[in-house]
Amino acid sequence: MASQKLTLSVKPRGKPVKKLPEEVSLPTNGTASELYTQLATRAGTTVHRLRVTKGSDGAHIPNSKDLPLSTTGLREQSTIYVKDLGPQIAWRTVFLVEYLGPLLIHPALYLTLPYTSSSSSSTSGPSTLQTLTLTLILLHFLKRELETLFIHRFSSATMPLSNIFKNSAHYWLLSGLNMAYWIYLPSSPTSQPSNPYITYPGLLLFLIGEYGNLNAHLVLRNLRSSGGAERGIPKGWGFEMVTCPNYMFEAMAWGGIALVSWSFSTVVFAVVAVGQMGVWAGKKEERYRRDFGGRYKAKRSVMLPGIW
Template structure:
C-alpha cells in the first residue's frame, strides 16, 4: 500500500469521488463477470442474446450506429465541456481532459465513418454502457481537478502515460480498420479476422483499449482513474473470453492457437 501512494495522489477528500471509485470498480468489473456467466450486454455480435429472457416486455432495439453513438457521445460532450468547467488547470489536468475527450471523439468518428454494421443494439444495454462511460469521463476529470495544488506523487508517470495512450489509441484504431475491411461492398456477416495482432488474439482492439485506459491512469495518477481502469480490464477480459468462445462455436476452422486477449497467455 505504501508503494501505491508513491505513485498516486492521496485519496480524495470528496465523498462523491470515493463512493464512485468503488462503484465504478465493482460495477464495471461486474459486467465482465456477467459476460462470463452468459449474461451479455446486448450489442455487437451478442446484441440478440438475452432478448428471449425478457418476459414482462420486449426490449427496445436501436440501429447499431444510433446505439453506438449514444454510448460515446455523452462522455465526449462532458470532455469538451470540462475545458469550460475547469479552466486554468495544471498540465496534468489538461492532459487528462485532452486524452479523455480525444478517446471518445475518436470512438464517435469510428461509429460514423469506420465501423460496418450487420446487427443492432438494445436500449437497456446502451443506457448502461453510456452511463458508465459518462461517469468515467466526468469523474476522471473531476477527480483530477480536485488534485490542483496538491503535492505531486513521488513518481511522475504522466509521460509514460502519454506514450501508452498513443500506442493504445493508434493500435485500437488500426484493428478497427481491419475489422471494417472484412465487410467490403456492403457484405454482412462475420469472418475470422486476419492481420495485425489478430493472428495471436481475437480481440486485439480490446487489448489496445486497455492500454488507452492504463495510459490515462498513468497521466492522472488518481484513485478514481485506477479503479475504473481495473474495472474496465475485468470487463474486457470477460468480453474477450466469450468472444473467443463465440468464434469457436461459429467457425470449425478457427485457429486453436489464437487466444482471447493476451498473446500466448489468455
Template sequence: MVQVTITAVSKTPSGRGGFPLTIDVSPNATALTVRKAIVAKFPKFKTTRQRITVKGEKKNLVDETKLSEVLGEKKEWELQVKDLGPQVSWRTVFLVEYVGPLIIHPLFYYFPKFWYGKDVQHSALQKYVFAFVMLHFVKRELETVFVHRFSNATMPWFNIVKNSTHYHLLSGALLAADVYRPKFSATSPYIVGTIRNNEKFLWIGAGVWAFAELSNLHTHLTVRALRPAGSRKRGIPYGYGFSLVSFPNYFFETIAWATICVMTGSVGASIFTVVAVAQMAIWAIKKHKNYKKEFGKEYPRNRKAMIPFIL
C-alpha cells in the same frame, strides 16, 4: 410453395391475436421473407423486433438464412417469433454513449470553480489527461460513423440507457471529477517536485498512450476489411495484433487506460479501468468461443481471447 406456420412465444405489439400465422413461401425463402410477411400482417411488429427461430430451438435465424437449409425439404415448416421490444440502432447507441465524456470533461476542466469552489491552475498532467480523453472519444465517434460495420442493425432501446450510464458516469463524471480537482493542480504537493510533473515521464506516457490508441484503430480497420458493406460475413482476422489474441482492440484499449492510471494514480481512473477491462474480458471470451465454434480447426489454436499468453 411451402406452408409455414408461425407461432408467437411472447406478447407481440398487436397482442397474440392473429397467431399462429400461416403463410405460403417459395422453397428459396429466407428468414427475412418471414419477417416481412409478419410486418405485412402486423405493421407495428417491425422486422428488427422479431426473433425468428425454428420451433423448439433458440438460435435466431438471421435475415439471409435460407429456411430450406435449417428446415429441410418438408412441405410444412414451423417457426416461432418472439418480440424483442422497441429497438434502437447500434450506431445510435455508440454515438450517444461516447458523446457523454466529450461534454462532461470540458465542464469539469473549464469550470472548476463551479465543482470545487475555487479555480484550478491546471498542471501539465491534467492537460495531458484532458487531451487523451477528448481524443479517445472523438476517435470512438469517428470510428462509429466511418469504420464499424455491425452484425446486427439494432439492439433493445434500454441498452442506450445502460451503456450510457457506464460511459457517462464512470469515464465521464467520475474520472473528470477526480483528475481535474485541486489535488492534481499545478500547485499541489501531489504534483510539484514529483515524477508526475516530469516532462520526460509525461512524454513517455503520451507515447505509450498514442501507440495503444493507434494500434486499436489499426485492428478496427483490419476487421472492417473482412466484412463487405451491407454484409454479415465474418472472416478470421490476421496481421498486426491478431497473432496472439482474437481481440487485440480490447488489449490495446486496456493499455491506453492503464497508462492514464499509472500517470495519474487516480482512483476514478482506476475504477473505470477495472470495470471496463472486466467487461471487455467478458465480451472477448464469449466472442473468442464463437470464433472457435464457427471456424473450427481453421481458427488458430495458439490465440488467447484478449491478453497475450494469459486470457
C-alpha cells in the same frame, strides 16, 4: 412453371404479437430475410423487433438475405416461433450517445473545478497534467465517435432501446462524472507537477494503444461488406497473439491515460472496462472456434498475452 411454396405454421413466443399471421408461405428457394420481411409486414412492425426460432429445436433463424430457407431445416408445415423484442434503437446511435457523455462532461468540469478552491495556488487554473489528461480523453472518445460513423460495421442493426440507458451510464457516470471530478479537482494528484518518468511512458502507451486499436478496427471492417452479416477470420498486427487485439490495445491506451492522470478514478474505470472486454473476448473466441472449426487457429489468450 410456378415456383413451389413452403408454408410454415407461426406461433408467438412470450407475449402475443399483434396481427401476427397464423401461417406464412414463401418460395422454397426463399431466404430468411424474406421470411422476416413478410412476418413484419403482416404484423405491422419492423424486422428488427422480431426474433424467429425453429419449433423443432429452438434454433435461431437470423435475418439474413444470404441464408436460404432450404438450409435451415424448415419443411412444409414446420412451426416457427416469433418473439417481439420490444422497442429497438440502432447500434450506431447508442455508440454515438454513450461516447458523447465524456466529450461533454470532461471539458465542463475542467473549466470549472480547478477554480473552486479559495487557495491562491488554484487561481492559475488547470495544471499541465490536467490539460494533458483532458486532451488524451477527448482524443480517445472523439476517435470512437469517428470510428462509429465511418468504420464500424454492425452484424445487427439494432439493440433493445433500454440498453442505451445501461450503456450510457457506464460512460457518462464512470468515465464521465467520476473520472472528471477526481482528475480536475484542485487537490487532485493530477494538479501537481508531472513526473517525466511516468508521464512520457504513459503517452507512449496511449499512442501505441490508440493506433493499434484503430488498425484492428480497420481489419475487422474489411471482413464484412456494407450491410452484410458475413464473418471472417481476422489476421494482422495483434491477431496472431490474441483473439481481440482491439481490446488489448484499448487496455493499453487506458493504461497510458492512467499513468498520465495519476488518478485512482481512471484506474477504476480501466479495470471495469478491461473486465468487460475480457468477457466479450472470451465469447468471441468461442464463436470463432464454433463457426470456423479447424480453419481457425485457436488462441490461448483472448485479450492480454499470457494473462487473459
